[in-house]
Amino acid sequence: HSPMYFLLSHLALTDVSFSSVTVPEILMKMQIQYQSITYAGCISQVYFYILFGCVDNLLLAVMACGRYVAVCHPLRYTTVMMQRPCVLLVAGSWTLSCGSALLHTLLLALVSFWADNIIPHFFCSLPILLKLSCSDTSLNELVIFTAGAAVVILPLTGILVSYDRTGVSILKVPSTKRTCKALSICSSHLSVVSLFYGMIMALYFSSSSGNSNDKDMIASSMYTVVTPMLNPLIYTLRN
Numbered sequence: 001h002s003p004m005y006f007l008l009s010h011l012a013l014t015d016v017s018f019s020s021v022t023v024p025e026i027l028m029k030m031q032i033q034y035q036s037i038t039y040a041g042c043i044s045q046v047y048f049y050i051l052f053g054c055v056d057n058l059l060l061a062v063m064a065c066g067r068y069v070a071v072c073h074p075l076r077y078t079t080v081m082m083q084r085p086c087v088l089l090v091a092g093s094w095t096l097s098c099g100s101a102l103l104h105t106l107l108l109a110l111v112s113f114w115a116d117n118i119i120p121h122f123f124c125s126l127p128i129l130l131k132l133s134c135s136d137t138s139l140n141e142l143v144i145f146t147a148g149a150a151v152v153i154l155p156l157t158g159i160l161v162s163y164d165r166t167g168v169s170i171l172k173v174p175s176t177k178r179t180c181k182a183l184s185i186c187s188s189h190l191s192v193v194s195l196f197y198g199m200i201m202a203l204y205f206s207s208s209s210g211n212s213n214d215k216d217m218i219a220s221s222m223y224t225v226v227t228p229m230l231n232p233l234i235y236t237l238r239n
Helices: 003-020 023-032 039-072 074-080 083-109 126-132 138-172 176-209 213-238
Strands: none
Touching: 003 023, 003 039, 003 083, 003 213, 039 074, 039 083, 039 126, 039 138, 039 176, 083 126, 083 138, 126 138, 138 176, 176 213
16 A cells, blocks of 8 residues: 555556557457458557556656655655555546547547558557548647647656656765665666657657658557566566
8 A cells, every 4th residue: 555556556557458458459360360450449449559558658757756755855755645645646647648548539530531441550550540541630630749748748757857856866965875775766667667768769760760660560569568568577576
């Protein structure tokens, strides 16, 4: 019931759900050699993919704040990171993510497609679906840009600011014991954050280059499969 494990339980749930959106269906289609998906199934996959991806982003930012309080204000940690604030932060993360995913999905449902389409990917990716549409997608792209700033850029900024303040606090009073304690508290979270946002950057640059769908699919598989798989291992080794 401590704050760290309460947040970790939700991160674990999100990671399992995030992989479960795509991996079981991929394995089933590889087994039965049936490479199609219904329109409703594709829309549902987009919704849950965006939902769990957004929750992951926001939970990592909340955990970064907890690490900052634990290192810089250890005596106030139990009062600041009480059960009620943690529950409110997690509930806010889920609510904001649900709203973002629902907005993208509703706008996607308004877009027109031809009767049959070939998706050059192993799951229904929102940017690729918009490329396959036969109607105007400028509003969808605008929402992707603005919502992306809210659920990706802002949490990343919060994480960077919290670690910057943590580093400044440690450097003000240099101590080997305090540095080791800070590394012990922050190392696992920092590893997960580096892995998570590193994969997002790889996915972004592979998509923006426009040279090869294979690079995009490799980056997406790393982001959707490898990162959630490694998170429990990182935290288990830390414990």
